[in-house]
Amino acid sequence: MRVLNRWVDAAATGLFAATLVLVNVQILCRFVLAVGVPWTEEVSRLIFIWLAYLGAAIGAREGTLIVIDTLPMLLGPRVRRVLDPFVRVLSFAIVAFLFAASIPLVRSVWPTTLATVDWISNGWAYLAFTASFGLMILYSLAPLIPGFRRPRSSEARA
Amino acid sequence: MIVAGYVGALVLLFVLAVPVAFALAGTSILVTLMERGIDFNPAFMVQKAVSGIDNFMLLSVPFFIYAGKVMNVGGITVRIYAFAKSLVGAVRGGLAQVNVIASIIFAGMTGTAVSEAAGLGTVVIKSMKEEGYDEEFAVAVVAASSTIGPIIPPSVPLVIYALMANVSVGGILIAGLIPGLLMGAALMAWIAIVAERRQLPRGAPFRLALVVASLREGFLPLLTPVILIGGILSGVFTPTEAAAIAALYATILAMVVYREVGWRELAEIMRSTAVDTGVVMLIVSMAMIYGYLVTRAGLTLAMVEGIAAISQDPIIVGLLIMGFLLIVGCFLEATAAIIILTPVLVPIMQASSLDPLHFGVIIVLIMMIGLLTPPFGMVLFVLNRISGVSLHRIVVAVAPFIIPLLAVALLLLFFPGLVTVLPRLLM
Numbered sequence: 001m002r003v004l005n006r007w008v009d010a011a012a013t014g015l016f017a018a019t020l021v022l023v024n025v026q027i028l029c030r031f032v033l034a035v036g037v038p039w040t041e042e043v044s045r046l047i048f049i050w051l052a053y054l055g056a057a058i059g060a061r062e063g064t065l066i067v068i069d070t071l072p073m074l075l076g077p078r079v080r081r082v083l084d085p086f087v088r089v090l091s092f093a094i095v096a097f098l099f100a101a102s103i104p105l106v107r108s109v110w111p112t113t114l115a116t117v118d119w120i121s122n123g124w125a126y127l128a129f130t131a132s133f134g135l136m137i138l139y140s141l142a143p144l145i146p147g148f149r150r151p152r153s154s155e156a157r158a
Numbered sequence: 159m160i161v162a163g164y165v166g167a168l169v170l171l172f173v174l175a176v177p178v179a180f181a182l183a184g185t186s187i188l189v190t191l192m193e194r195g196i197d198f199n200p201a202f203m204v205q206k207a208v209s210g211i212d213n214f215m216l217l218s219v220p221f222f223i224y225a226g227k228v229m230n231v232g233g234i235t236v237r238i239y240a241f242a243k244s245l246v247g248a249v250r251g252g253l254a255q256v257n258v259i260a261s262i263i264f265a266g267m268t269g270t271a272v273s274e275a276a277g278l279g280t281v282v283i284k285s286m287k288e289e290g291y292d293e294e295f296a297v298a299v300v301a302a303s304s305t306i307g308p309i310i311p312p313s314v315p316l317v318i319y320a321l322m323a324n325v326s327v328g329g330i331l332i333a334g335l336i337p338g339l340l341m342g343a344a345l346m347a348w349i350a351i352v353a354e355r356r357q358l359p360r361g362a363p364f365r366l367a368l369v370v371a372s373l374r375e376g377f378l379p380l381l382t383p384v385i386l387i388g389g390i391l392s393g394v395f396t397p398t399e400a401a402a403i404a405a406l407y408a409t410i411l412a413m414v415v416y417r418e419v420g421w422r423e424l425a426e427i428m429r430s431t432a433v434d435t436g437v438v439m440l441i442v443s444m445a446m447i448y449g450y451l452v453t454r455a456g457l458t459l460a461m462v463e464g465i466a467a468i469s470q471d472p473i474i475v476g477l478l479i480m481g482f483l484l485i486v487g488c489f490l491e492a493t494a495a496i497i498i499l500t501p502v503l504v505p506i507m508q509a510s511s512l513d514p515l516h517f518g519v520i521i522v523l524i525m526m527i528g529l530l531t532p533p534f535g536m537v538l539f540v541l542n543r544i545s546g547v548s549l550h551r552i553v554v555a556v557a558p559f560i561i562p563l564l565a566v567a568l569l570l571l572f573f574p575g576l577v578t579v580l581p582r583l584l585m
Contacts, residue, residue, distance in 0.1 A: 012432035013425050016220060023217060023402035027395065041214055048217050049208060052443075055436020056179075058429075065177040065437055066491045068534060072175045087176050094184045098207075101200035108201075125208050 001142055005061070008135065012058060015051040019044050039116040046114070049125050053132030061139045092140045099133035106130055161457050163189045168448075178494045182444040183207075186451050193455075203447045210446030211439050214398055215317060215327045220435040221401035222269025222312040225408045227427045229267055229379065230277035232412025232419050237376035238263050239281050244372040247361030251353025253286045254299045255346055256361075261303035262342045265310035266383025267404070269317075271492075271529050274307035275300055275537045279544045290359050294555035295352075297545050301537050301552065302345055302559035305526035310338030311387055312401055315496055315522045318442065322449075322500035323514045327397045328390050329581040330515055335387070336576050337519050337566065344562035352558075378411055391584050441494050449501040462505045475510040476517065476571045479503060480524055487528020491536065495525055515581065516574045523567050530556050 026040040059065050072080045110123035167188050171181035183203070190198055229235055242259035246252055260278055268274055279300045286296035308315045311331035320327040352358070373380075382404055389400035412419040419427075452458060469475055486495050500521070507517050529537040532553050542549050570576055 009429050012436075013428045016224070016428040016432045016435075019217060019220065020224075020402060020405055023221075023399060024406050027399050027403065031394075044217060045212055045214055048220075049211060051220065051432050052211055052436050052439035055432035055434070056440035057436070058433045059437040059440070060177075062433065064433065065179060066441065066494055067175050067177050068172045068489060068491070069175045070489060070534060071173050083174060087174060090171075090174075090176055090184065091180045094180045094187065097187055097200065098183060098204060102204040105201040105204050125212060126204060129204055129208050 004138075008054060008058060012051060012054045015047055015054065019047050019051060022047065039114075042114050042116045043120070046120070046125055050128040050131075053128040054135075057132040057135035057139070060136045088140065092137070095133050095136045095140070099130060099137060102126055102130040102133065161455060161460060163192055164448075164452055164455060164457055172490075178491065178498075179440040179444040182441070182448040182498070186444075186447045189451060189455070206447045206450050207443035210443045213321060214396075215321060216439070216442075218312070218317050218327070218398040218401035219269070219314050219438065220431050221398070221405040222314050222317070223273065223434050224427065224431040225312070225382070225401070225405045226268030226270060226273035226277065227431060228405070228408040228412045228419065228424075229264070229382075230273060231423060231427065232408065233416045234267075234379040234408070234411060235260075235264065235277045236281055237372075237379055239278065239285075241369075241372040241376040241380070243361065244365070244368040248364040249350075249353075250360050251349050251356075251358035252361040253282070253289055253291060254295070254349045254353065254358065257282045257286075257299050258303045258306075258342050258345050258349065261306050262310065262339065263380065263383065265307040265338055266387060267312070267379070267408070268307055269312040269314040269401075271304040271307045271526055272536050272540055275304035275540050276544065278304070279541055283541075283545050289361070292555075293545065293547055294551050297541050297547050297552050298555035298559055299345075299349065301530055301541055301556045302563065303342075304537050305523075305529060305563060306338050306341050306345075308526055309334045309341060309519065309523055311335065311390065312397075312404070313522070314438070315493055315525065316518070317397065318438070318493055319496050319500055319518045319522055321442075322445075322497055323504045323518055325515045325518060326581070326585065328393075329585050330518055331390055331397055332387075332580045332584060333515055333519050333577045334522075335580055337523065337570055340566050340569065340576065341523070341563060344566050345559065348559065348562040378415060382407060393585075438493050442497050445497040445501075448498070453501065458502050458505050461502055462509045465506050466509055470510050472510050472512045473571065475506065476512055476520070479506065479517075480520065480567060480571070483521060483524040484527065484531075487525050488531045489534055490528070491534060492522075492525040492528055495528070496521065513574060513578065516570075516577045519577045520567055520570050523563070523570070527560055527563050527567075530560060 022040050022044040026037060029035045029037045072083055106123045106126045109126055110121050112122045114120045114122060164185060167185040168181055171184055176184065186203060239260045242256045242263065246255045246259055249255055261274060264274055264278060282300050283296045287293055311334055313331060313334055316330050316334055317327055320330045385407060386400050386404045389395040389403065390397050465475060504514050507514050529535050538549060538552050541552060
């Protein structure tokens with residue numbers, strides 16, 4: 001699990017760096033080299049989708065997804081202990097539902113390609129969703145499997 | 159029945175502390191099941207979610223977040239603070255005024271209130287404590303000033319609002335400039351009154367040589383807002399391109415010029431930027447499913463008709479929305495609230511002749527006040543962690559600062575020209 005986390009983190013870092021470089025290359029080409037590079041915008045959008053969904057999966061792993069926890073905080077630790085498993089199961093069901101819904105969509109879109117790069121499938125955008133929600137499922141199940149351990153937030157932030 | 163399902167299920171899931179993104183998706187799934195039965199094709203939900211964030215303008219969000227983070231660890235915040243201190247440190251309550259000036263400058267570089275509070279907070283609170291200010295007062299000044307960050311461009315909430323309301327990103331970013339400066343002026347006036355009443359300390363006398371020296375030190379970071387705002391204003395760059403240039407510029411300053419950030423730290427900043435972006439974008443993409451279904455179900459129309467029955471006067475409708483958002487802001491994270499509520503609020507604004515660009519700035523301002531109010535005040539949490547002052551004491555100290563911020567919001571409502579003049583002149 002630790003190896004997978006490291007790869008996912010590295011991918012998210014790399015995707016951000018790639019987006020930053022790509023948009024700056026686009027500007028450089030337009031203003032300095034006076035060359036139009038039409039594919040940069042479409043490709044950077046695709047990378048951004050991957051960056052966003054992978055970032056969301058890491059956020060789910062680290063427990064940093066935005067939650068309105070006013071009521072559980074007011075009701076105290078006892079109620080939180082009762083609510084927490086319910087919230088986890090419900091979140092898992094929603095994630096699993098959307099994960100399953102994304103697979104046929106990736107398949108159906110896969111034969112079509114980007115307008116500016118005809119060797120990149122449009123399915124890659126939807127695959128980001130599938131990968132993200134698949135990772136979220138894995139992260140939800142990981143604590144239930146012997147040998148797997150959910151990283152503490154301090155470890156995750158380090 | 160269906161309309162009640164949309165609102166009721168969402169509120170229930172929020173209250174149960176289901177993550178906001180999953181609550182939106184869960185409600186959408188539940189209500190679609192109620193509407194169409196078990197035999198529906200859910201692929202459209204994924205399609206709406208992904209296409210909702212497939213937008214070049216949204217790329218500016220990670221760049222704005224990243225630039226703020228790099229500036230915080232790259233020694234840039236300290237230089238800006240030193241420059242502001244040399245300018246206004248000598249007046250009574252000078253360090254509090256310094257904080258507002260530094261916030262205004264920093265607002266031209268970072269797009270979120272939290273990064274502004276975290277960055278300046280660590281420097282300012284320590285400095286104010288050393289000079290004899292109350293710790294609570296120092297924290298309150300940082301908290302209140304941090305709300306200027308997302309109003310002056312760059313701004314993550316304004317970009318998100320523009321996407322959800324379908325208004326010009328460049329236009330609304332520029333529209334935030336005068337309101338942001340007004341917020342700074344209102345806070346400075348408020349601090350001046352408090353400083354006289356409480357006889358707050360004065361700093362070292364004003365010295366031009368010190369201003370010049372600190373300006374020389376901070377000159378390169380001070381160019382960032384010029385690049386960003388200048389780039390967007392001149393129409394040379396799109397907001398996303400300007401954000402990318404600012405992000406690259408901040409990296410060069412922190413790594414090459416000041417050498418305060420190494421490769422490892424940079425990689426961690428990029429990783430955490432990806433996570434922060436992902437957390438927000440997950441809500442955006444799930445809100446796209448919810449927004450689509452809510453519009454189809456006629457909930458938006460029902461709300462428009464409900465508000466229209468009360469009044470169609472733009473000022474009254476504006477005041478009603480502001481009051482509603484002040485309450486919502488206490489319970490809902492600011493960006494999440496903007497994402498969820500904007501598609502519902504825009505038709506209401508249009509029905510009562512409120513310009514979505516003008517009122518968008520007010521919405522974001524009100525939601526930024528929400529960052530200062532319990533129980534869900536992100537800025538309060540950040541400053542509690544930085545300063546160690548209890549949340550209760552911070553809340554009490556921050557409360558009076560909400561008055562000048564609300565006064566600015568009302569001023570903007572009554573005088574729309576303060577918001578719309580720049581985009582009209584320059585865009």
